[in-house]
Amino acid sequence: MSALIADSLLGVMLVARHRAFVLGLLLAGALLAVAATAGDPGVVRRTLFVVVGTLGALAGTQLTGPAAAHFALRRSAAPWWIPPVGRLLGGLTVTCPVVAIGLVVLLRAGLQPAALVQSALLALLYLGAWMAVVAGAAPLIGEAAAGTLSVLLVWVGGITPSGVQQLLAGAPYLQRPAVLAWNVLPLGWRAERATAGGATDPLLLGAWVVVGLLVAAWGCDWVVVRDPAGATRR
Amino acid sequence: MSFLMLRGAGRRFGPRCRRRTALWDCTFQAELGEVIGVVGPNGAGKTTLLRLLAGEIQLTTGSITVAGHPAGTRPARRLVGFAPDPPVAPPQLAGTEWLQVLARHRSRSEAERTRLVGSAIETAELHEFVRRRIAGYSRGMAQRLALAAAVICGTRLVVLDETLSGIDPLAHRRLRERLLRLAESGRSIVIASHDLSAVERLATRALVLAGGRLKADVPMATLASERVAELTLGGAALAGVDRLLARYPGSLRTGYGVAIPLTRGVTVEQILGTMRQERVAVAASRVRYRALEDILVAAVDRREGQR
Numbered sequence: 001m002s003a004l005i006a007d008s009l010l011g012v013m014l015v016a017r018h019r020a021f022v023l024g025l026l027l028a029g030a031l032l033a034v035a036a037t038a039g040d041p042g043v044v045r046r047t048l049f050v051v052v053g054t055l056g057a058l059a060g061t062q063l064t065g066p067a068a069a070h071f072a073l074r075r076s077a078a079p080w081w082i083p084p085v086g087r088l089l090g091g092l093t094v095t096c097p098v099v100a101i102g103l104v105v106l107l108r109a110g111l112q113p114a115a116l117v118q119s120a121l122l123a124l125l126y127l128g129a130w131m132a133v134v135a136g137a138a139p140l141i142g143e144a145a146a147g148t149l150s151v152l153l154v155w156v157g158g159i160t161p162s163g164v165q166q167l168l169a170g171a172p173y174l175q176r177p178a179v180l181a182w183n184v185l186p187l188g189w190r191a192e193r194a195t196a197g198g199a200t201d202p203l204l205l206g207a208w209v210v211v212g213l214l215v216a217a218w219g220c221d222w223v224v225v226r227d228p229a230g231a232t233r234r
Numbered sequence: 235m236s237f238l239m240l241r242g243a244g245r246r247f248g249p250r251c252r253r254r255t256a257l258w259d260c261t262f263q264a265e266l267g268e269v270i271g272v273v274g275p276n277g278a279g280k281t282t283l284l285r286l287l288a289g290e291i292q293l294t295t296g297s298i299t300v301a302g303h304p305a306g307t308r309p310a311r312r313l314v315g316f317a318p319d320p321p322v323a324p325p326q327l328a329g330t331e332w333l334q335v336l337a338r339h340r341s342r343s344e345a346e347r348t349r350l351v352g353s354a355i356e357t358a359e360l361h362e363f364v365r366r367r368i369a370g371y372s373r374g375m376a377q378r379l380a381l382a383a384a385v386i387c388g389t390r391l392v393v394l395d396e397t398l399s400g401i402d403p404l405a406h407r408r409l410r411e412r413l414l415r416l417a418e419s420g421r422s423i424v425i426a427s428h429d430l431s432a433v434e435r436l437a438t439r440a441l442v443l444a445g446g447r448l449k450a451d452v453p454m455a456t457l458a459s460e461r462v463a464e465l466t467l468g469g470a471a472l473a474g475v476d477r478l479l480a481r482y483p484g485s486l487r488t489g490y491g492v493a494i495p496l497t498r499g500v501t502v503e504q505i506l507g508t509m510r511q512e513r514v515a516v517a518a519s520r521v522r523y524r525a526l527e528d529i530l531v532a533a534v535d536r537r538e539g540q541r
Binding site for chain 1: 289290308311312315316318322323324325326327331334335336338339340341342383387
């Protein structure tokens with residue numbers, strides 16, 4: 001329990017004191033304010049998913065990516081699952097207020113309480129999925145690459161698979177793998193579709209949380225050996 | 235069974251086609267309370283050896299056990315603290331926050347954590363700046379923080395990679411004393427350093443690495459019991475150095491002459507007699523204790539001679 005708290009606290013500090021994340025929070029606030037003026041719950045919800053996905057990706061890079069965060073994982077004598085889970089909880093704690101603000105905006109836009117709870121749970125699941133995926137990928141491909149790729153996917157993730165199919169109609173070799181990836185990855189269109197009900201979409205998002213955490217634990221424990229050079233530089 | 239055991243430990247890096255051997259066939263043992271200095275030129279395999287001990291990387295061949303547990307496994311990691319070079323700590327945290335996080339991993343009790351952090355701060359002399367953000371630390375401060383972190387994590391074995399470099403001489407002296415006290419309290423310390431005089435003062439044994447191989451395992455007590463005759467040769471006499479090197483095994487060329495170990499019954503009088511016979515002019519001579527540098531230079535010279 002002590003190790004879980006230690007990693008949660010470390011997660012909070014690593015994320016909350018990262019400049020890119022703080023800038024992301026400002027962007028999130030601005031986007032939610034703009035969405036609030038639209039007054040349409042659908043627009044607000046879509047904006048909320050983009051915002052939490054982006055913040056999740058930014059936070060995920062800090063949980064395991066930097067050399068010091070990675071080093072601390074390897075110094076931990078706790079069971080393998082505790083450090084990644086603890087840090088995910090820490091990252092979620094820092095990002096939760098943004099979800100809460102988004103819910104207030106949704107409430108003002110006239111969303112019913114039942115739909116509001118559903119949206120809150122989905123936003124947290126979507127946030128956790130991106131945070132875990134990036135936390136898993138960052139030690140393997142580097143925090144900058146993992147962060148950039150995931151933010152890009154979050155921003156274009158609102159496009160449905162059929163939309164991707166149409167977009168890539170002229171490139172059949174690219175079309176099939178892209179549509180397959182679009183169906184498998186935890187993208188925004190899936191989170192939006194999940195608000196209509198059904199268990200498949202939340203289950204897939206939940207599966208990505210588990211996969212991300214497993215990869216983070218595996219990558220940090222045995223596979224990747226990073227050069228700690230520059231770890232004390234910002 | 236020894237506390238720390240290495241048997242044929244080796245590590246290669248890189249893909250099969252460009253494989254580079256960083257450490258090969260390294261075998262030694264150490265007990266609790268020993269301070270082991272690891273010395274060698276750049277690229278000798280010191281950092282690789284330390285990272286293997288700390289479980290930061292995996293072995294390619296051989297085995298390493300810490301208190302009977304294979305290095306890198308959770309039970310072994312529980313016993314080992316590692317201060318890497320360059321030091322690693324999250325720059326956005328304050329020194330105390332970082333140490334608290336590490337202490338939480340080692341103890342559930344608040345009182346015990348406070349004691350651990352306090353003792354680590356005391357050992358590394360961090361009082362003045364431990365509450366500051368790590369991002370603002372100088373190299374020396376970061377080294378000391380890494381030392382404190384290693385002391386918290388290493389309940390039985392503290393592995394330090396160049397941790398005493400970049401620290402001012404007075405603090406260096408105090409830190410050495412604190413590390414010796416740490417060893418007296420029952421912890422083993424493995425420290426890699428280019429500062430040979432620091433290793434001579436701190437370590438009970440020195441491992442000399444060159445070209446990824448363990449060339450010598452030197453108990454420090456033997457250094458104090460061995461003498462070296464240093465001869466300064468003037469001008470043309472320097473040409474006779476090669477003959478002296480061949481005649482006295484273990485001799486080393488110095489910048490101005492030759493250093494000959496006074497072992498196997500060799501005396502200064504014998505050496506000076508030889509010089510007179512061979513008509514080699516000696517400008518000056520002195521007898522000193524054998525230094526770690528002599529062993530290191532001999533190990534590297536042997537290796538270059540084999541090439």
